[in-house]
Amino acid sequence: MAKNTSFIRWAGGKAWFVPAVHDMIQNLQFNNYIEPFMGGASIFFSLDLPNKAYLSDINGELANTFIQIRDNLDLVTEKLKEYKSDKESYYEIRKQDPVSLIEQAARFLYLNFYSFNGIYRVNSRGKFNVPYGRRSGEFNYDRLERIRDKLQIAEIAERDFGACREYIHERDLVFLDPPYAVSSKSSDNNMFIAYNPTLFSLDDQQRLANLVDYINDVHAYFILTNAHHPEISKIFKDKGEMLEYDRTCNIGGKSAKRGKVQEYIFTNIPGVTRKEAE
């Protein structure tokens, strides 16, 4: 599989960060891999992991899709091939609320592919409400097969990140990629906007800091990406090396939101220093 690829489009996707992670871990011997904010799991898919992976996210539809791809891909693709790609069919499928987990996964993949810019957004009743966005390409079924193969080593679950503690042991690697607003640099604490039914607040950042303490205590490794914001550096700066990254932000497709964005990266991987990672 080409590096940097996930099988879905996901806000905050970390394809741009893959080379930096590979650099950081090139000399690292680690056991299991844990990714508790998996989203599209770009980093996981870019790695060749010898041991187990624990992937989770608070988004249940997303977690179910990962699970069905791992366990029932033939049935998912069978369903997916029944769906037509025109606008009318899109709104028809968007309206549906299938009971079958396989159908839910097929619908999720379809909507992610044909929705406008691949945004995941639900209304107050939890119903997906992103409009149709025409796609020129075809759905990539071969990639789904490679994704299925990669997922065989993964335990996948819908859960809050706080619950991943029990899977973290000495020398495991934990990749932490919480949601955060694109309007970084603002000193307004309300910058932590949601692109998910759950808001990721400053209290959640504090809970995340406790998890990082735990990771340090058990002598596991972590890489944390976070917003470039004074509150964030205050909370995390003593927990590992603090690095800064510039990257081109491309969330949601509105040109107004595109531009250089700085992010903080925190890590306790030995030998990774500010100079090396820039």
Ligand SMILES: C[S@@+](CC[C@H](N)C(=O)[O-])C[C@H]1O[C@@H](n2cnc3c(N)ncnc32)[C@H](O)[C@@H]1O
């Ligand atoms: C920045 S995205 C992760 C993107 C991912 N690294 C990728 O490459 O696509 C953050 C993810 O955290 C999830 N999330 C939000 N709050 C959470 C929580 N309390 N516990 C676990 N996951 C959460 C969101 O559903 C979203 O998928």
